[in-house]
Amino acid sequence: MAKLIHPRRALSTNPLKSSAPLGAALVYLGIARAIPLFHGSQGCTAFAMVHLVRHFKEAVPLQTTAMNEVSTILGGADQIEEAIENLRKKAAPDFIGIASTALTETRGEDVPGELKLILRRRADFADTQVVYASTPDFDGGMQDGWARAVEAIVTALVPEMTERDSDLRQVNLLCGSHLTPADIEELVRLIRAFGLEPLVLPDISTSLDGHVSDDWSGCSQGGTPVARIPDAARSAFTLAIGEQMRGAAQIIEDRALVPYRVFQSVTGLKPVDALVRTLMGLSGVQDPPPSVKRDRARLLDAALDAHFHTGGVKVAIAADPDLMFALGTALASMGAEIVTAVTTTPHTPLIDRMPCEQVILGDLGDFERQAAEAGAQLLITHSHGRHAAHRLHLPLLRAGFPIFDRIGAQDVCRTGYRGSRAFLYEFANLMQAQHHRATPQDFGAAPIPEEFDHDPQPTRH
Amino acid sequence: MSDALKSKIADVFDEPGCDHNVNKEERQRKKGCAKPLTPGAAAGGCAFDGAKIALQPIVDVAHLVHAPLACEGNGWDNRGAASSGSERYRTGFTTDLTELDIVMGHGERKLYRALREVIEAEQPPAVFVYATCVPALIGDDIHAVCKAATQTFGTPCIPVNAPGFVGSKNLGNKLAGEAMLDHVIGTVEPAETTPYDINIVGDYNLSGELWQVKPLLDRLGIRILGSLAADARYKQVAMMHRAKVTMMVCSKALINVARKLEERYGIPYFEGSFYGISDTSEALRTMCRMLVERGADAALLDRCEALIAEEEAAIWAQLEPFRPRVAGRRVLLYTGGHKSWSVVAALQELGMEVIGTSVRKATEEDKGRVVEIMGDDKHMFDNMAPKDMYRLLKEAGADLLMSGGRSQFVALKAKMPWVDVNQEKHEPYAGYMGMVDLLRAIDRAVNNPMWEELRSPAPWDTPLEQGAILPAHRGACPVTGVPAAATARPVTYAPGEAAGDLPPHAATVMPNGAASLAEAPPSSVTPSFPTSPTLSPAALSALPSSTTDFEDC
Numbered sequence A: 001m002a003k004l005i006h007p008r009r010a011l012s013t014n015p016l017k018s019s020a021p022l023g024a025a026l027v028y029l030g031i032a033r034a035i036p037l038f039h040g041s042q043g044c045t046a047f048a049m050v051h052l053v054r055h056f057k058e059a060v061p062l063q064t065t066a067m068n069e070v071s072t073i074l075g076g077a078d079q080i081e082e083a084i085e086n087l088r089k090k091a092a093p094d095f096i097g098i099a100s101t102a103l104t105e106t107r108g109e110d111v112p113g114e115l116k117l118i119l120r121r122r123a124d125f126a127d128t129q130v131v132y133a134s135t136p137d138f139d140g141g142m143q144d145g146w147a148r149a150v151e152a153i154v155t156a157l158v159p160e161m162t163e164r165d166s167d168l169r170q171v172n173l174l175c176g177s178h179l180t181p182a183d184i185e186e187l188v189r190l191i192r193a194f195g196l197e198p199l200v201l202p203d204i205s206t207s208l209d210g211h212v213s214d215d216w217s218g219c220s221q222g223g224t225p226v227a228r229i230p231d232a233a234r235s236a237f238t239l240a241i242g243e244q245m246r247g248a249a250q251i252i253e254d255r256a257l258v259p260y261r262v263f264q265s266v267t268g269l270k271p272v273d274a275l276v277r278t279l280m281g282l283s284g285v286q287d288p289p290p291s292v293k294r295d296r297a298r299l300l301d302a303a304l305d306a307h308f309h310t311g312g313v314k315v316a317i318a319a320d321p322d323l324m325f326a327l328g329t330a331l332a333s334m335g336a337e338i339v340t341a342v343t344t345t346p347h348t349p350l351i352d353r354m355p356c357e358q359v360i361l362g363d364l365g366d367f368e369r370q371a372a373e374a375g376a377q378l379l380i381t382h383s384h385g386r387h388a389a390h391r392l393h394l395p396l397l398r399a400g401f402p403i404f405d406r407i408g409a410q411d412v413c414r415t416g417y418r419g420s421r422a423f424l425y426e427f428a429n430l431m432q433a434q435h436h437r438a439t440p441q442d443f444g445a446a447p448i449p450e451e452f453d454h455d456p457q458p459t460r461h
Numbered sequence B: 001m002s003d004a005l006k007s008k009i010a011d012v013f014d015e016p017g018c019d020h021n022v023n024k025e026e027r028q029r030k031k032g033c034a035k036p037l038t039p040g041a042a043a044g045g046c047a048f049d050g051a052k053i054a055l056q057p058i059v060d061v062a063h064l065v066h067a068p069l070a071c072e073g074n075g076w077d078n079r080g081a082a083s084s085g086s087e088r089y090r091t092g093f094t095t096d097l098t099e100l101d102i103v104m105g106h107g108e109r110k111l112y113r114a115l116r117e118v119i120e121a122e123q124p125p126a127v128f129v130y131a132t133c134v135p136a137l138i139g140d141d142i143h144a145v146c147k148a149a150t151q152t153f154g155t156p157c158i159p160v161n162a163p164g165f166v167g168s169k170n171l172g173n174k175l176a177g178e179a180m181l182d183h184v185i186g187t188v189e190p191a192e193t194t195p196y197d198i199n200i201v202g203d204y205n206l207s208g209e210l211w212q213v214k215p216l217l218d219r220l221g222i223r224i225l226g227s228l229a230a231d232a233r234y235k236q237v238a239m240m241h242r243a244k245v246t247m248m249v250c251s252k253a254l255i256n257v258a259r260k261l262e263e264r265y266g267i268p269y270f271e272g273s274f275y276g277i278s279d280t281s282e283a284l285r286t287m288c289r290m291l292v293e294r295g296a297d298a299a300l301l302d303r304c305e306a307l308i309a310e311e312e313a314a315i316w317a318q319l320e321p322f323r324p325r326v327a328g329r330r331v332l333l334y335t336g337g338h339k340s341w342s343v344v345a346a347l348q349e350l351g352m353e354v355i356g357t358s359v360r361k362a363t364e365e366d367k368g369r370v371v372e373i374m375g376d377d378k379h380m381f382d383n384m385a386p387k388d389m390y391r392l393l394k395e396a397g398a399d400l401l402m403s404g405g406r407s408q409f410v411a412l413k414a415k416m417p418w419v420d421v422n423q424e425k426h427e428p429y430a431g432y433m434g435m436v437d438l439l440r441a442i443d444r445a446v447n448n449p450m451w452e453e454l455r456s457p458a459p460w461d462t463p464l465e466q467g468a469i470l471p472a473h474r475g476a477c478p479v480t481g482v483p484a485a486a487t488a489r490p491v492t493y494a495p496g497e498a499a500g501d502l503p504p505h506a507a508t509v510m511p512n513g514a515a516s517l518a519e520a521p522p523s524s525v526t527p528s529f530p531t532s533p534t535l536s537p538a539a540l541s542a543l544p545s546s547t548t549d550f551e552d553c
C-alpha cells in the first residue's frame, strides 16, 4: 500500500537507526559463551558498547581488532588472528562472532578467505567457533546487520543434509532484531504449550534478560549453545519471526531441507492466530491448551476495552521495518491511523504492506517534522524520540533500540496473545494519561469574562 | 593521513606542559602518549570520540559529523553535559554517508550540501565539522570544504580533524583544542573586559558541575569570560584570548590550549580541581592570587580568604550528620586520574576507610599525594581486571565502589553498592556543596536495606528441614494430558518429625527475620491430607495448603 519516500538531502538530523555491526553484535550475544568482535577501529566498538550498556544495563563483552590507519591499508588478517588469540587467552569463549565495519569494508579485504587460512593454520583455535558477517555501517541499519549475522551462523554451522531426518517435536525459532528477551520468552512458552521444543536462534532471552549470576564471565551469560546449532538441521520446521529472518530460514531449508514460514508480525490478534494455527498443524493438536485459549479470550476483551482509545488515533511511528510493521499493523487493526512512518532501511518488502500512504526512509528529524504536520497524537520510537515528544507535547511510546531512559526494556513483551494485550493496554493508557480539559473556547464560544471570577483563571496548555 | 594532520599530531604529542611527558626520554616524548592497541584487548573511544566530548559542551554550535552512520548513530545524545541555554548541541547532525557516496567519491559534495542545509535550518553561530575514519581514508578534504562553505554562507564552518583511527580519546581532546586555537579563539572581541575575567577549560563531562562553583565566583566578582567547558557558548570560545587567567579544571586533556593561550596571548594558567573541600579552596586561592598578579585589586585576596573560611565552616557543619552513617565504611576507588585525592581526604575526615585506589593514569606527583594522604603506597593498584575486581567485591573486601561507568556492573553484579564518580554521571559533586551531594549519594548507596536482602540466601540454599512436604499432584497436565497419577510422588515428610519439635506455625525454611511474614492463624489450614498418614495434626498446622494443581508445565 505505502510507497517509499527517500528525501533528497545531504544532512541527516538525529539519526534513527543504529548501525549494522551493532545488530550483528547482538546476535552474537545470543549465543552461549560468545564474544562479538568488531573488525575495525576501536572507537566504533566503544560507541557500540556504550549504546548496548545503556539499553540493557549490563556489562557487555564486545571487542575490537583495533585497526589503525596503517593496518587498514595493509589489511587486517594479522589483527584478526591476534584478537582471536587474545580473546581465547582471556575468556576462553566457545564462539567468536566477527562483524566488519565501514572502515574495513571501505578498504575491501577478503576477510572470509583470510579467516579460512587463519583457522586452517591455527589448529589450536579449534575449540572456538569463529563466524564472520559482512556488516558495513554504510549499508542499512541494525536490522540488516542482525540478519547478516544469523545468516552467517547458519551457513557456517548447519550441516548440509541430503535427506530428512526430523525430530518431529523440534522446531527452529529464528528471532529477528525487533524481539526483546521477553518477546522471545513468550514465543517459547507458546510453542512449548503445544508440546513442541523450540531451538531458538539467537537466544538473547537467556543472555540479555538481565539476571545476576554467580560468577563473572568475560563472555555472554546465556544464549543458544554452539553445539546445539547444528541440530537445527533436524528440526521439523522453521518459524522465522520477522521478514528479516527469511534469508536465514531459506538457508536452513537449502542446506537441510527444513521447510519454513515467515511471520511478518506476531503482534495483534490475526498475526498471533496465524502462528497458533501453524503450531496446531505442527503438533497435531486440534484443541489448544486452555491457557492459550484463555489468553486469546483475554486479548479479545482487552481489544474491547482498548478500542475506545485506539480508534481514530493518529499515530507516528519510527523504527526498523519489522518493528514498524508489527506495531503499525496491530494498531491499524485497532482503528488507529498511521499518519507518519519512518524507517531505516529499504531492504524489505514490508514497506509496500504498511497500512499508510507513505514510508519515509529517514531520521528522527523527518519523523518530528512529519508528525507535527500530520497532527499525530502519539509517537512511537526509541528513547532518542524523547526530544521530539517534548517539543511536540506528545506522549511517547518507547519501542525499539536504544531505550536508555527507562529501565526494564528487556522485559517489555509485545508478542503473542499476552504481549499484544499488554501492548494495547500500554497504548490506551498513554492516551488516557493525556489530560485535556475542555473550555468554552474550544468550541468557539467566548470565555467567561474575567471580572466574574473570584479565583484567578487557571493557565491552560 | 594528510601531512598537515601528521604534523599536528606530532605537535600535540610533544607537550611540554604535561609533566607526564617532560619526564620522558626525548625519543619517547616525541611519541607522546600513543600506545599501540592490542587487538582483542582494547578499550576506550577513538580520537573522534575525544574531540566530540571536548567540544560538544559548546551548546549553541551545530556539531556535524562527516561519517557513515556508526560514528554518530551510535554515539549522539549520550553525555550528561548540561546547558542553561541553547539545546542545539543535543541534536545529532551527520552526513550519514552511504555506500554510493563512498564509492562515487561524493563525500565532499555531500558535506558541502549538508553544511548549507544545517545553516539554513538552524542559523547557528558556527558549525563544527568532525572528520572520521572513512572520509579520511578516501581522502575527503574537510578543510577545503569548510573554507569554501564559510566564504559562501558567511557562517564559520570549523574543521575538527581528528578521525578515529589516529589515536585515543585523549589525542582527540587535544586535536579538538588545536582546532579551536587555529580557527576560533581570537575571532570575537568582548564588549568590555575586566581584571576579573577568567577562562575555564576542560570541565566538559559533568552535568552542570560548573554551576555548583559559579556562585563562589560570582560572590568574588570573578567572571567566566572564556570557556571551553560545560555550558559554553561559541562566543565564549572565540573570546578566550581576552581573559586574564586560565583555569584548567581537573583534566590535562586540553593542556595544549592552556599553554598556547599563554604563549600567544600571555594568559597564565593553573591546574585546579573543584572536587573536594581543600582542592576547591586551593583553586579559589590560586585563581585570586593570579588575578591580583595580573592587575586585580589586592583586596580580592582577603575576600577570597573570608569566603573560604565561611564556606568551609558551613560545609563541615553540613557534612557532620553523615559521619555516623558512613564512618567505618570501606571504599574502593577506581577512577582514571588524579582528580579525587581531595575527595579522598574529605571521606577519610568523615571516618571512611579508603582501602584502595587506582593509579592508572596518575603521574609520579599524583602518586606522591596518594602516599601523603593514605600513609603508604600499599593501597595503590594499577589496572584491575573486571574478574578480579568482581571477586574482591564479592568477597566483600569493600563496602562501596566509587568508579566510572565502566565498572558499574562489576560492582552491582557482585551485589556491592556503587557510586558514579566519572564521565556520564548524572549528579554533580563539585565545589563545597557538591560534597554534600556526594555524601548523600554514598549514604543512600551503602545504607540501603536492599543489600542485605539481596545477599541473603535463596530459599533453596538451605536444605529442607522438618515440616517439608511434597504435595500430591492432582488432575492432569493441560498440555500433555498426562494424568497426575502417572507422575505423582508419594507425599514425603522430613525425618524426625515430632509435634513437639515444631513451633506451632513456624516457617522453618525462611531465613532469619522473615518468619513473621509467614505467620498465619493456627486454624487457617485444615489438617486433611488424604495421602499422608504419618502426619500429626500439630505439625500440619504449620504447613501451607498443599492442594496445588498443575499450574504450568
Ligand code: SF4
Pocket: A041, A042, A043, A044, A045, A047, A102, A103, B046, B047, B048, B049, B067, B070, B071, B131, B132, B133, B134, B163, B164, B165
Ligand atoms: S573509530 Fe572511526 S569509524 Fe569508528 S567511531 Fe571513531 S571515527 Fe567513527
